[in-house]
Amino acid sequence: MTQSYPNTRLRRTRATGWSRNLHRENVLTPADLIWPLFVTEGSSVEEPITSLLGVSRWSVDGIVARAKEAVDLGIPVVALFPNTQADRRSDDGAEAHNPDNLMCRAIRAIKQECGDDIGVLTDVALDPYTSHGQDGLLNADGYVVNDDTVAVLVDQALNQAEAGADIIAPSDMMDGRVHAIRMALEMGGHTNVQIMSYAAKYASAFYGPFRDAVGSGGLLKGDKKSYQMDPANGLEALREVEMDIAEGADSVMVKPGLAYLDIVRAVKDRFDVPVFAYQVSGEYAMIEAAAAAGAGDRDALVLETLMAFKRAGCSGVLTYHAPLAARLLNG
Numbered sequence: 462m463t464q465s466y467p468n469t470r471l472r473r474t475r476a477t478g479w480s481r482n483l484h485r486e487n488v489l490t491p492a493d494l495i496w497p498l499f500v501t502e503g504s505s506v507e508e509p510i511t512s513l514l515g516v517s518r519w520s521v522d523g524i525v526a527r528a529k530e531a532v533d534l535g536i537p538v539v540a541l542f543p544n545t546q547a548d549r550r551s552d553d554g555a556e557a558h559n560p561d562n563l564m565c566r567a568i569r570a571i572k573q574e575c576g577d578d579i580g581v582l583t584d585v586a587l588d589p590y591t592s593h594g595q596d597g598l599l600n601a602d603g604y605v606v607n608d609d610t611v612a613v614l615v616d617q618a619l620n621q622a623e624a625g626a627d628i629i630a631p632s633d634m635m636d637g638r639v640h641a642i643r644m645a646l647e648m649g650g651h652t653n654v655q656i657m658s659y660a661a662k663y664a665s666a667f668y669g670p671f672r673d674a675v676g677s678g679g680l681l682k683g684d685k686k687s688y689q690m691d692p693a694n695g696l697e698a699l700r701e702v703e704m705d706i707a708e709g710a711d712s713v714m715v716k717p718g719l720a721y722l723d724i725v726r727a728v729k730d731r732f733d734v735p736v737f738a739y740q741v742s743g744e745y746a747m748i749e750a751a752a753a754a755g756a757g758d759r760d761a762l763v764l765e766t767l768m769a770f771k772r773a774g775c776s777g778v779l780t781y782h783a784p785l786a787a788r789l790l791n792g
């Protein structure tokens with residue numbers, strides 16, 4: 462084939478470091494990262510999570526220390542997930558709206574120590590509190606009922622906001638919950654508390670280590686396919702996002718991350734809202750396993766995958782690698 466533009470050499474701008482720096486289209490900084498943290502009871506407790514090598518659950522004092530570490534690293538937000546004591550889990554997940562539950566104690570402790578130096582994002586869903594591990598309330602057939610669940614999620618969200626949460630992140634995938642939570646926040650005077658909805662959350666095999674971390678994995682019977690999305694669907698994700706924006710979401714999330722970058726891009730192209738992705742526990746574990754097997758360089762894999770989220774259109778990424786990535790980026 463004859464070359465019709467003989468002087469075009471795309472390698473020209475790649476030839477030197479300074480030129481690559483000049484032509485880089487996307488940047489990744491610690492400010493793009495949200496660090497998920499697991500909270501457990503006690504004091505001075507660190508419990509390593511076996512399926513999430515390198516990640517631990519921390520008691521509230523340790524969580525505060527991690528939040529301070531995040532501030533020092535330039536990470537703007539931590540996301541909290543509780544490992545609720547077994548005897549506080551119940552069919553209705555009532556511990557979710559106990560003002561003194563583990564989450565609320567962690568939120569208050571971080572806010573007392575760090576104030577507005579850091580944002581606290583809290584997950585709204587019942588799975589860390591239910592004895593059956595599902596995100597909502599079950600009817601006699603074991604089906605997760607929508608509207609009654611939404612009513613409980615509203616109480617959970619208000620409980621978190623009253624403890625000082627800055628971003629409420631409903632991860633339950635019930636219909637109509639963003640609107641219900643927004644209304645309750647407004648009426649409760651929490652007008653500046655944001656909602657980042659898990660808008661397109663898929664029924665994924667990548668959540669396994671997370672379920673170990675919050676202790677819901679062993680309890681879960683069946684799957685979450687009656688509320689989380691079918692991995693085969695893309696257009697439906699756009700409808701989910703459209704609905705959550707209409708209901709008052711300030712930002713939306715796609716989850717998992719790497720296997721769903723096409724969804725991130727489609728959402729970003731269609732809607733003028735900040736989009737986030739969750740690089741979930743199974744993705745973290747995959748990178749760690751590859752590094753441990755000598756199949757790739759951990760630092761490079763981490764930064765490359767995080768940059769992929771930026772390129773796909775993300776404003777930021779939830780990742781368990783946040784402190785490592787921030788350290789690398791800070792040089």
Ligand code: PBG
Nearest residue numbers: 586588632667668671741742743
């Ligand atoms: C709970 C929730 C899950 C995750 C975040 N919030 C698990 C699930 O839906 O079963 C997964 C996060 C991860 O795997 O890192 N609703």
